[in-house]
Amino acid sequence: MNEKQTSELTVAGMTCGHCVASVTEELQEISGVNDVQVDLATGRVRFTAAQPVSDAEVQAAVEGAGYQLA
Amino acid sequence: MNEKQTSELTVAGMTCGHCVASVTEELQEISGVNDVQVDLATGRVRFTAAQPVSDAEVQAAVEGAGYQLA
Numbered sequence: 779m780n781e782k783q784t785s786e787l788t789v790a791g792m793t794c795g796h797c798v799a800s801v802t803e804e805l806q807e808i809s810g811v812n813d814v815q816v817d818l819a820t821g822r823v824r825f826t827a828a829q830p831v832s833d834a835e836v837q838a839a840v841e842g843a844g845y846q847l848a
Numbered sequence: 849m850n851e852k853q854t855s856e857l858t859v860a861g862m863t864c865g866h867c868v869a870s871v872t873e874e875l876q877e878i879s880g881v882n883d884v885q886v887d888l889a890t891g892r893v894r895f896t897a898a899q900p901v902s903d904a905e906v907q908a909a910v911e912g913a914g915y916q917l918a
Binding site for chain 1: 863864866867
């Protein structure tokens with residue numbers, strides 16, 4: 779069985795498509811993460827992962843992109 | 849004599865540092881252009897050029913970065 783986890787978070791400070799791209803790219807670099815969806819207007823981010831992803835990894839990715847978790 | 853022209857323009861739609869970087873990079877690709885300064889808050893852009901730069905070149909660069917002249 780090929781189970782996927784879906785995670786949701788909110789990212790503060792994104793203002794444009796470049797910001798969306800930066801957050802998306804950083805999250806995609808986490809092992810197992812794919813299908814990252816970012817809603818710029820709300821800051822809502824959703825992604826699926828083929829393996830468990832820790833909150834610390836997510837936070838590091840968001841902060842690595844230059845943003846904060848809301 | 850090594851004369852430089854200084855040009856000023858206003859760019860609409862920049863919202864973050866990524867936008868500033870995009871506009872800066874596109875303008876720097878115009879032959880002779882250097883020292884591009886962008887003020888994000890006002891959209892004011894200033895650059896110097898070692899040779900004349902046409903309005904059309906500037907407009908193409910700004911639009912190529914995904915923005916509009918104000």
